[in-house]
Every structure is written in C-alpha cells, then in structure tokens.
Amino acid sequence: MAKLNCEISEHLQVALRERSKATGESIDRIVSNALARALEMPVHTLFQISTSGALVEGIYEKAVSSSLLLNYGDFGIGTFDNLDGEMVVLDGAIYQVRSNGTVTNIQDDTGTPFAVVVRFVADQDETIAKASSFEDLRSLCDKYRDSANLFYAVRVDGHFDHIHTRAMKATLDGLPLAQAAAIQPEFDFHDIDGTLVGIWAPEYSRSLNIAGYHFHFLSDDRTQGGHLLECSGKNLRVRVERLADFHLSLPESEEFLRADLTKDPSKDLAYAEQAHKKGDA
Template identity: 55%
Template sequence: MSQAIADREPPAEPPVHTLFQVSTSGALVSGLFGGVVSAAVILQHGDFGLGTFAGLDGEMIILEGRVYQAKGDGEVLEAGPDAQAPFAVVTHFDPEIDTTLAAAPTLKRLYELCDAQRASSNLFFAVRLDGRFDSVRTRAVSPAKKHSRLVDAAKQQHEFMFNDVEGTLIGIWSPGFSSAFSVPGYHFHFLSDDRTQGGHLLECASRELRLRVEKLTDFHLALPSTEPFLKADLSRNAAAELAYAEQSH
C-alpha cells in the first residue's frame, strides 16, 4: 500500500473535515505490524493524528505537521520522513470549537466534559487539549515478537507517570459503528510541550485546559495491498482484544 498511496497525487486543496485512516484496527489486532506507509505520505493527508510504527516500535503522535515517536524505553524523538507505519489516523486540523474546559480529576471526567462539546455520536471528531496536567499516565509499546498479536504486545507494554507537566492531548473520537475498522470512543496520545514525554494516554488529572474540536464528516480508509494483509483472516470480532490492548496492564 505504501507505493499505492505514494503514487496518488495529494489533493491541490486539503479535503475539508476528512479523517484519513491507514489500514484497520482489526488488522493491527491480528498482528499485521509491518510498515505499509511512510510518515511523509501520512503528512500529505493531515497534520494532526496518531498511530503506531512498523513492528509496534512505539506510539505515533502527529502534531502541527510533525511526527513524533514515543518509544517503549520512554524516549521521544521526531520521526524521519521514511519512518514506516502499519496504522495511522490523521486529519488537516481545522477546529470549529475553541473553548476552555474546567479542571478534571480523572480521565473519565475529562471525557464527560469533552462529550458536552460533541454535536453527535454518529460522526468522527478530532480533539485537541492543551494546558497543565497534575498527572499523566501513558504507555508505549515496544517492538513485538514475530507472529504475535496486539494483546501479546500489550502485556509487555511500558507505562510512564508524568507529574505537573504542560502538554497536549491529541485525540480522535470515533462512533460505535466504526468498531469493525477503528477504535471506538476516545483515543488520545499525549505529548509534553518540551517534546520529551509522551505516549498513549491511560489516565490523567488536568487543570483548566484549552479544548479545540473539529467535526469530521468525511472518512477515507486506505487498505494495504501487501501480501500479509491480503491473506489474513480478518473476519473475527477483534473488539475485546482491542479494548484489552488499549488499557493499563
């Protein structure tokens, strides 16, 4: 797929309110971790989003047109244009809502405050939150063993706790009907302002935050044409495994 996507000319004008997704969550759950698209190609389709890297080598964070890699050892670095990804979701961030949220002592409460700003549960939304956090707990996956599934890699994930830190939550909210190919509900990655701390968000306690939200009414799914993807059995329901992989362990 990497070549197929690269061969497509990016639109002269970025599509408005479009979420561009590479591969499916089910493929990732099934262990299809091989890179299928480069960071450079991903950035042709958006400047805000998240994903992972080939071999599950860390969490992908896309913010303001730059791609960051939060690795399993805790290091955060800026990924080069040739870095490969098996899965990513990205958009050209153009928020319609720009407001302030009250302090939230838990991630559950933060979700509730964000929910009040969503106009529907049947569309996708890009969500950005900036400010100071009393605490942030993240995880980052490390390179997975060959022929393993996502749940196996999740059991070996590394978790990190950051206290009194300023940073950004980069998030996508997906409707329930997308569970066959995406991550339903909120999916957030964190990146500190100094770009040294980050990962997949597990829990947080936030102070007052700036919230920006974009309603995404167009969805583009680019499927791999690699042999492993074409031959994989993706018919099983991967929701339970995906939910397990998204949690703390």
C-alpha cells in the same frame, strides 16, 4: 457534489495520474484537497492507514511511509513498524515515543502499519475548568460532539497534574495485539505541560478503528509522551473538529490479504487500551 470542468496542461494531467496511482486516491479527491488548501478552506477529512482489526491480528509491517501521512494531515495518532512505540502527529511534525521513554522527532521515512491523521481546523474552542480523571475528561468532551455517527478530532492543551501513559514495545509480526500489550512499559508524569492528540470514532466503526476516544500525549518540550491511560488537569483548552469525510487506505501485503479479519476486535482492543503494569517514569 458539484462538478468542475477546466483545462489543464498535459504535464499536470500526467502528474495527477501518477499521484493517483501512487497513493490510491482518486483524481477528484486530489484536486479537491489541493483546491481546499489553495483557498485556505478546511477539508474535515479523516485519513486512515489500515484497520484496528489488522493490528489485533498481528499485522504490524509497514503499510506506508511516515512522510506520506503529512500529505494528508498535520494532527493524528498511530504506531510504527512492529509496534515500535506510539506515534504523535502534532503541528505538522511526527514524533515517536518508544518503550524506553525517549521521544524522537521523525525526520526520515519510517514505516507505519496503522495511523489516522487530519488537517486540524477546530470547529469549537472551549476551556475545561477541571478534569479529575480521564473518564471525567471524556465525559466533558462529549458535550462538544453533536452526533454519535461522525468522527471527531480532539486537541487538549494545558497543564496536567498527572499523566499516565504507555508505549508499545517493538515486537515481531504475527504476535497478537493482546499479547504485545501485556508487556507494554508505562509511565507517570506529574505537573507537566503538554498536548493530548485524540480521535473519537463511532461505535459502528469498531472493525476499522478504536471506538470512542483514543488519545496520545506529548509534552511541550517534546521529551515525554505516549498512549494516554489516565490524566487530570485544570483550565484545559479543548479544540474539536467535526469530521464528515473518511478515507481508508488498505495495505496490499500478503499478510493483510490473507488475514482473517472477520472477528470482532473490540475485546482485544479494550485490553490493549488499558493499563497493565507500571514502568519507570
């Protein structure tokens, strides 16, 4: 990478050091991101809080506040303290889809143990004529990925014939993810307009993230949503961003520092991702 030499005020220098200490980011990264925003250039960086392996082991307490996420992205997914619902970050706002089906626009600081966000700038903008199932949608989206070794952000907007979601129910720290997922309420929506907010992660990242596609849904009126389990729709607008830069922020809690994260979380994650029982829509 190129080096930049310039003079800045002592006030800016102190502010840079304080921001770096507070966020854990290097000064180089802070300056690069600030310049990219000022020059209106895409950064194509995935910013992630904690790991999927930590979630599997029941580490659900706050790693960062929700407001911090918006410093690094305006599009993404995650969860909240104690798995209290599904997080959808869309158009620079954070929404919480709770297990009772309600959707709240989060205005105040709320803790998150796991989240991934990007500053969404699409490289591709396409239309899918028809997706008869979630599996079909995944296969169609595969056409817009040119590598199995990078991350991708995927946004799908349109009218859906059917959406099937879930929302995790708040639980105590330490309860394994597979057990928490077994009691997740599920919801069915029909003839609904909305957006799928998704991340595709490569197979080699499975100890850090959920390999493959991971989508959350949010309706246009911001009243319905959740983690996507199944869907179908026609004439869907698909926008994809290729992400070649990855930033991981790890918790410093005692639970995380002492956790055994050597186990492969894939089996438990796959169980948590699938449907278990239906709830009331």
